[in-house]
Amino acid sequence: MKNKRYLQSCRKVEGDEVYTPFYAVKPLLEFIPKDKIIWCPFDEDWSAFVQTLKEEGYKVVNSSLNDGQDFFEYEPSEWDIIISNPPFSKKDKVLERCYELNKPFCLLLPITALQSEKRYRCFVKGLELLLFDKRVDYHTWQNFQFYKTGNHFASAYFCKNILPEKIVFRTLEKYQKALKEI
Secondary structure, three states: OOOHHHHHOOOOHHHHOEEOOHHHOHHHHHHOOOOOEEEEOOOOOOOHHHHHHHHOOOEEEEOOHHHOOOOOOOOOOOOOEEEEOOOHHHHHHHHHHHHHHOOOEEEEEEHHHHOOHHHHHHHOOOOEEEEEOOOOOOEEOOEOOOOOOOOOOOEEEEEEOOOOOOEEEEOOOOOOOOOOOO
16 A cells, blocks of 8 residues: 555644654755744744754744743734644645745745645735645654654745746755654
């Protein structure tokens, strides 16, 4: 069965907590202007988004539920672009809010997020895709040191007002780097 891993994957809340590896942030950098303030609304200081963007000289504002900042209720006073890997189970609500905020965004989501009447109503307002030559392998809450290989789904950046074309292809250069030291 081709989709065995997908069918056996965890669909519970704890299966929703996956963390982007550093190598999956790098392809975005060429498209993000340095003079913009980046809001990472689902990220703590140790996230690959926050660390990479700051190391590259971007001004970053991050927030998370752990800090009492719920994306659906909280908005920083200053920001220009949202960049993050939101909880996949909340993708409909996250996308709706991003389109309501009417600012540029880049969200790392499963490619299957393209399928939905509800999301379609958002996407017709503008959608760009950053697609990769291979699947992104994610860190899990059990392992911040190494990402788990053999991911069962493909991911892409779903963007609005970021990319130069509707579909952009990039190669992922995978490497291991710990998100945080234990």
